[in-house]
Amino acid sequence: MIMQEALFYGPYKNALKCTLCPHLCLISEGNLGACAVRKNIDGKLYSLVYGKTITHAVDPIEKKPLFHFYPGSKIFSYATAGCNFKCAFCQNWEISQISKGKEGEIIGKNITPSKIVDLAIKSKCSSIAMTYNEPSIQFEYALDVCKEAKKKNLKTVFVSNGYICKEPIDMLSGYLDAINIDLKSFNDEFYKKICGARLEPVLDAIKHYHSKNIWIEITTLVIPGENDSNDELRRIAEFIASIDKNMPWHISRFHPDYKMTKNKITPIETLTSAYDIGKRAGLHHVYVGNVPGNRRENTYCNLCGKLLIKRANYQVTENNIFDNKCRFCGEKIAGFF
Template identity: 40%
Template sequence: MSSPNSGATDLAGVTATLVRDLAGDTVECTACAHRCELDSGQRGVCRVRENVDGELRLLTYGLVYDTPYGPPGTVDPVEKKPLYHFKPGTDILSFGGASCNFACKFCQNNHIAFSDPEEIELREVSPEEAVASARAQGADGIAWTYNEPTIYAEYVRDGARAAHEEGLYTGLVTNGYFTEEFLDEVGPHIDAMNIDVKGFREAPHRKFMGATLQPTLDSVERVQARDIHLEVTYLVIPDLTDDPEELQEFTNWVADIDTTIPVHFSRFHPDHEMTDRPPTPIETLERAHETAVDAGLEYIYVGNIRSQEFNSTYCPECGQTWIRRTGFDSTVVTDPSESCSCGREVDIVP
């Protein structure tokens, strides 16, 4: 574990705006679907939003988990988020912070997601500094990712607004466990989201993720109804989320919302408290892909494996290659601003 903050920040935070006053000094945090009701001195499930004398404060506003050296943030290809149908071939500057509102037993970022903000070294990066860093490093956008961005909603909102003012695009990688109030407050400043659906059964979701499933499903539907580009990731975990009937129900549900939503089936890798399970067999991922095809989904990918076949984008009508991908390297074959040779609109945000 990294060393605690060494006096550079006092975690006083800023006043949160996603909040509802209750009786006395009690407040309800309205950022995420836990809707924590907090008495003075209490922190939410996320451990970064605290009631201080009747005022809800975001303790980690402008604090990110990052090396103290060089410009802040990590430059990633946008395909790594994964966002396959949004600004292909561009770079996006990624930021994350402390803690989470889930408790996934397989979390690959557990070193930050399971840490209180006092327990890890955090770097101060204002929204304006994040934008300047993106410009300096040649990134075309900014993403909030690694841990759950919903819990530092006000920082995301201000950072995204500053990014738009400088002509940068914005993205979230999220578990979708946010409220309609969050979407009203932050959504207008976000261009793209990847929502991670961690299974399609309520009881295992509670046990292995520490939260209910339905709010995430509600968020997928809400985001799709707004002017935000949406892609969905489904983590296929052996003997947990890989049941053929569950996969069929999930793909049918997505198809009922919109068959053009890109779906990424992500391969599980053992981590944190779930090192007893093997990586997802390739044949299981292939079966998930086939199930999605049968459900009528038009853009289906298999993540965490190096396969051009399962990661390139093809026209659903004629099969023409639109984008060829190997790993996170992408080559745009068909200009997204034009139609496919068959006349189909190219469902890619250029």
């Protein structure tokens, strides 16, 4: 196992305090933090997932989802084990919640940061995503992958729950290019009950990433009976608009999974209503996801309303953005095209 000392921790009474994410775990000798991948060994905190890739694949960038960041391109995607959330609806729970092998070893294959970059180049990808589980818990590995990627002119992306402290975001600045952040709810009780976390630090992280000029798109999985009231969706939309009306908002359809098999699939009407709420809040780009063939997964010009990017099955089938501008009226479209 590659042992990499953690970048964010310090002594606290008879233990160590991890300052990577807002859980701020106090970890005594021989124990793990809540993410199960940071361990106090002889008074030092180590990441157990440095260089340990549990899975990797080549995805369309639309799958992250990122719709305003090099649409139509391929992105090399990888994950390590563990997570700092315990979402009852997790679609990747086999990766996020099962981090240890039979011998107590962290599961994963040893792949160095430069090897990740080589694999991305060989796969003809122009970017690399740390995705499928929460990337901030592999912080040291992810940062080194971002640095190696920069040397080869590849872009880097986090697909994240946004549960990270400000100092690590500062360190990512200049290396990380884009992020999709799940804003799962606007209700602290939801975060506590379903994810084992809190709302406020996620809102703070979104603002902080934005202040560092890292491109952000937001995703909300709308779960019937949990976070689907018009009032809650309006508060999410207004929060995003208060930071930047150009920040895309992806409203995603829930399918029963993991420990949430009793909740129903999200009705199309709820997603359509959320879309309208986002537009009324002033957001320029709102998308409905997980509903194949829905016209709300296309990009429309905010000024003239014409179709700019048409999507089907995570593929771009038409693109009318040139030089970051609408081909029809010349309006500037936020993002990277």
